[in-house]
Amino acid sequence: MSAPGAVVEVRHRGLITLAIMLATIMQVLDTTIANVALPSMTGDLGATQDTINWVLTSYIVAAAVMTPVTGWLSDRIGKRELFLVSIVGFVVTSLACGLAWSLPSMVGFRLLQGLFGAAIVPLSQTFLLDINPREKAGQAMALWGAGIMVGPIIGPTLGGWLTESYNWRWVFLINLPVGGLALLGCMAWLPKSTLRQRRFDFFGFAMLALGIGALQMILDRGVEVDWFSAAEIWVYLFLTITGFWVFGVHILTKKEPFLDPRMFLDRNFVTGLVFIFVVGIILLASLALLPPMLSRIFNHSSITTGIVMAPRGVGTMISMLLAGRLVRKVDPRLLVMAGLSLTVVSLWMMTGFTPQMDDRLVIWSGLVQGLGLGLVFVPLSTVAFATISPMFRADATSLFSLVRNIGSSIGISVVTAVLTRNVQINHAEMAGLMTPYNPVLRETLPAAVAGNQATLQQLDNLVNLQALMVSYLNDFKLMMLITLCAVPLALTLRRPDLSAGPPPAAHAD
Incomplete structure (x- = not known):
C-alpha cells in the first residue's frame, strides 16, 4: 500500500x-x-x-x-x-x-x-x-x-x-x-x-482552538472597542496566550498529539510558514486599504474600484503561470526574492499617491504588486511541501492555510488600527497650522481668516482629505518595510530536487 x-x-x-x-x-x-x-x-x-x-x-x-x-x-x-x-x-x-x-x-x-x-x-x-x-x-x-x-x-x-x-x-x-x-x-x-487510524487528541485540539479563536476575536473586535482599553480584549489575550502555550507544551510531551511536531523538523516547511504569514499580511492588508481609499478619496464606485484593481489580479495570474514553469529551471529562492523585491517596488510606488492623481499609478502599482506576489506564492507553495513526508501533507496544508489566514487577519487589523490612529494625529497636526497667524493661509484663503463659515468648512474638508491620504501613505510605508525585512529570509530555504521521480518517503517511522 x-x-x-x-x-x-x-x-x-x-x-x-x-x-x-x-x-x-x-x-x-x-x-x-x-x-x-x-x-x-x-x-x-x-x-x-x-x-x-x-x-x-x-x-x-x-x-x-x-x-x-x-x-x-x-x-x-x-x-x-x-x-x-x-x-x-x-x-x-x-x-x-x-x-x-x-x-x-x-x-x-x-x-x-x-x-x-x-x-x-x-x-x-x-x-x-x-x-x-x-x-x-x-x-x-x-x-x-x-x-x-x-x-x-x-x-x-x-x-x-x-x-x-x-x-x-x-x-x-x-x-x-x-x-x-x-x-x-x-x-x-x-x-x-x-484511510489512516489516528486517535483524536481532544485536549490538544481544544487548546489550539482556544488560542486561535481568542486571537481572531482580538483582531476582529479590537478596532470596534479601541483595543486594549477594553476589558474583553485583555480576556481574549489571556486566552490566546494560555491556549497556544498549553498546546505547545502538550504536543511536545504527548505520545500521539493532535499535530505531530516532527513535521516542524522540515526547514523548508517552517520557513514556508513564515513566508506565507508575510504574504498573508501583504495580500489582504493592501486589499483592505485600497477599496476604501478609492471610494473615500477618489469617489469611485464599487464597479470602478474593481476595474481599477483588476490589473493586480491579471499580474498575479501572469506571474503564477510563468513561475509554475520556471520553478524547475530557476532556483526557487531567486524567484521568491525577485517577487518580494517587486512587491517592495510596488509599495514604494504607492507611497507616491496623491488626491490629485488619476488612476494610472494605482493600476501600474497594482500590476507590479500582482507580478511580485505571484512570483512569491508559487515557488513558496512548491518548496514548502517538496521535502516534507507525504503522511504529514494534509496536516501541513491545513497549517499553511491557517497561518496565511492569521497573517491576513493580523495585517488587516494592524493597518486599520494604524490608519485610524494616524488620521487623528495628522488631522491634529495640520489643523494646528491653520491659524490666523499663518502667512500662507492669510494669502491664499483670507476669507477663512476672516471667519467665513463656508470657507472654513471647505478648509476643514481639505484638512480631513489630506490627513486621510497621508495616513494611507504611512500604511504603505509600513507594509513596504515589512516586506523588505522578509527578503533575506529567502536565503534560509533549501533548494529541493523538483525533477521527475517519486515523492519523498514517509520517514516518520
Whole structure:
C-alpha cells in the first residue's frame, strides 16, 4: 500500500483540477465577497452598524478553528469523502445564508458555513500535490495559487455588482451553481484515498482552538472597542496566550498529539510558514486599504474600484503561470526574492499617491504588486511541501492555510488600527497650522481668516482629505518595510530536487 499522501495514478487529471479549483474559488471568494453587502444587510436583518460585523466574525472564527482538524478528519473518513461533505455543507449553508430572516439566523448560518468551508482550501492543495508528479508540482501550485490569490481581489467587485444589480442575498446564492458543478465533478473523478487510524487528541485540539479563536476575536473586535482599553480584549489575550502555550507544551510531551511536531523538523516547511504569514499580511492588508481609499478619496464606485484593481489580479495570474514553469529551471529562492523585491517596488510606488492623481499609478502599482506576489506564492507553495513526508501533507496544508489566514487577519487589523490612529494625529497636526497667524493661509484663503463659515468648512474638508491620504501613505510605508525585512529570509530555504521521480518517503517511522 502506498504511503498516505503519495502521488497516485489518476485519470482525468485536468477535469479533477477544474472541479477542485471551482470549489476552492467558491470558498475563497466568500472571505471577501460579503464585505460590501453589509450595509444592505443591516436594514433587512434588523441589525446595527456594530452588530452586523458578526456576520464576518462568525465565519472567520469558525473557519480558523476548524482548519487545523482537516488532517485528522481526512485520515479518519478519507480526503475524498471529507471534501465532498465540505462542498455539500458549504452550498447548503450558503443557501441558508441567502434565506436568512434575522441577524441571529445569519450569524448561525455563517458559523456553519465557516465550519464546512474550513477544509476546502487545504484539501484542494493536498489533492493537487497528490495527483501530480513532482516535476509538475510547480504548475499545480500555480493553478491553486491563482484561485487563492485572485479570489479575494475579485470578491469585493463581484459582491458590489451583485448587491447593486440584484440584492445582497445573491452574494450567497451565487455559490449554488458553482458548488453544484464542483460537487458533480469531484464525485465523478476524484480518486479515493487511503484511510489512516489516528486517535483524536481532544485536549490538544481544544487548546489550539482556544488560542486561535481568542486571537481572531482580538483582531476582529479590537478596532470596534479601541483595543486594549477594553476589558474583553485583555480576556481574549489571556486566552490566546494560555491556549497556544498549553498546546505547545502538550504536543511536545504527548505520545500521539493532535499535530505531530516532527513535521516542524522540515526547514523548508517552517520557513514556508513564515513566508506565507508575510504574504498573508501583504495580500489582504493592501486589499483592505485600497477599496476604501478609492471610494473615500477618489469617489469611485464599487464597479470602478474593481476595474481599477483588476490589473493586480491579471499580474498575479501572469506571474503564477510563468513561475509554475520556471520553478524547475530557476532556483526557487531567486524567484521568491525577485517577487518580494517587486512587491517592495510596488509599495514604494504607492507611497507616491496623491488626491490629485488619476488612476494610472494605482493600476501600474497594482500590476507590479500582482507580478511580485505571484512570483512569491508559487515557488513558496512548491518548496514548502517538496521535502516534507507525504503522511504529514494534509496536516501541513491545513497549517499553511491557517497561518496565511492569521497573517491576513493580523495585517488587516494592524493597518486599520494604524490608519485610524494616524488620521487623528495628522488631522491634529495640520489643523494646528491653520491659524490666523499663518502667512500662507492669510494669502491664499483670507476669507477663512476672516471667519467665513463656508470657507472654513471647505478648509476643514481639505484638512480631513489630506490627513486621510497621508495616513494611507504611512500604511504603505509600513507594509513596504515589512516586506523588505522578509527578503533575506529567502536565503534560509533549501533548494529541493523538483525533477521527475517519486515523492519523498514517509520517514516518520
